[in-house]
Amino acid sequence: MTERMQKTLAPGKTPIERLELCGCGYVDFAMGWPNHLQVMFDLAPAPHTHGQRQSHDHVGENAFLVLLNCIKAAQAAGDLPAAIPCP
Secondary structure, eight states, rough: OOOHHHHHHHTTTTTHHHHHHHHHHHHHHHHHHHHHHHHHHHSSOOBBBBBBGGGGHHHHHHHHHHHHHHHHHHHTTTTTSSOSSSS
């Protein structure tokens, strides 16, 4: 998902355009891989061993960071209101 979002937003010329394209990449992934998306959001987190996170735990976080960075860039450009983008 992260890769699809990054590839889709890359041609954007402005922060708000990149944010919109990022959303399109998310939807494109969801439509093309609905079972993957379901697993990403419906599976319980993997058990951790000795306080270590599993490598696949970062998949959703990485995609979220792509989106978050697009939001922050659009805010910095004045395309979105300045606010904390996540609670």
